[in-house]
Amino acid sequence: MATNELATASRSGLLTLSVVTPTGSAVSAETDQIEAPSVRGEFGVLPGHRPLLAALRAGVVRYRTAGKTHALAVGPGFAEVSPESVTVLTDRCVESTSVDTAAARVALDAAQKRMDALQGPLEGTEFEELQREVEWQTALLDAARG
Secondary structure: OOOOHHHHHHHOOEEEEEEEEEOOEEEEOOOOOOEEEOEEEEEEEOOOOOOEEEEEEOOOEEEEEEEEEEEEEEOOOEEEEEEOEEEEOOOOEHHHHHOOOOHHHHHHHHHHHHHHHHOOOOOOHHHHHHHHHHHHHHHHHHHHOO
């Protein structure tokens, strides 16, 4: 990216956030700040950020628009960051206002009980599927809290 383009993106004070799932666009918003859950920890993005490609874990993407913070539960995927945009590619996305917290708690408890009942080493397909379910239900509950 040319220096002039970077300066223009930084002056605008906004980033375009796009969250895309296999079913299409889940979220598209102009925002001034984004936080996302990478596999190596949380990271934040402001306008003018250097290009970045990050692997995401299930968790919460938070973004701020007009002083209001929004939360999205996202599954594992990838985030591509440029100075003027963030594109999240994930297998699922739920806005915080759409989370059924009672159902998420029941599903989380059930997955944790099944995980606790596993015999032998904590590895293999069944363990990995249960771990993904626990992470997803936790992400839903975290997003619902804001």
